[in-house]
Amino acid sequence: MFFDLGPAAIGEKTRFMVGQTYRVLVLYGGDSAERAVSLESGSAVAAALAEAGHDVRLLDPAHEDLWEYDFAEFDVVFPMLHGAFGEDGGVQEILRRRGMPFVGSDAKASALAFHKSRAKDVWRRVGLPTPRSVLLDPEATPRDVAAKVRGLRPPLVVKPDAQGSSIGVAVGVRPETMTPAIERAREAWPWVLIEEFVSGDEWTVALFECEPFPAIRIRPGSRFYDYHAKYVSDRTVFDVAPTDVPREIQQHLQRLAVDAAESLGVRGISRVDLRVVRPGSPWLLEVVTIPGMAAHSLVPMAARAAGWSLAELCDRAVREALRRCL
Structure with a gap:
């Protein structure tokens, strides 16, 4: 089941009112640092839902107050807001209080996953592998930093505790380059996560x-899978279910991804990022609760490999969101 996932493998729970179409409001854009990616993802989701037969409208919350917005003409909301407000539980809490069904994780799970240090705390408590790390508060001085990172083995990764798309991330950091790396991360988020760098292959489920x-x-064309490798470079290679890696190892990654998401209470469409040091030795990096959904994004790529079109994936997400409201 874990490896050969096809449209029938999910089961009947997502077949809520098959054939029935719905009025769907897709939220995209926003004013986070990931606005451009969100606009692309939201447009792709809207097109996919229209292809599936739904009545779709796009809304940019950067120009609308969702507390005052009239949702009465819609059956369900599909948030495609990357970054702050979209993935930190903000929009989910508004939709819950407004009584609107919505696709994806609830506010609590979203906040847990968005704040990487909180997610890592949960994984450590339940015994899931994740690189050792420390969290710096906004007032941490260079002396505080030196004391906190003393127990970590360089090279290190410095990143905003809450941000996506590799914004503000510095990889391969050593003590002499720590201060500028922290300053760059704080430009994206005041709290900074510093963790041990895990060498090996980058994977996602x-x-x-x-x-x-x-x-x-x-397999990024450059040394690291950074913002440029994700959205700009044409040298990054994506191996879906690579044949040179044993099936058992890939199943292990899938099981670990499921455990990581379930431990945070994640639902809907999500993505789990990992690094694998050697065969069978994976480390959890983060869970993304609203992953990119453009045609070239990782989630549609994985879904296609399992026989799902983007239209089918988005359609099922809508039906599952409505089913939960019964």
């Missing part, structure tokens, strides 16, 4: 309702 699609190995 896309999930739908905590069921895994085929795992993807990521």
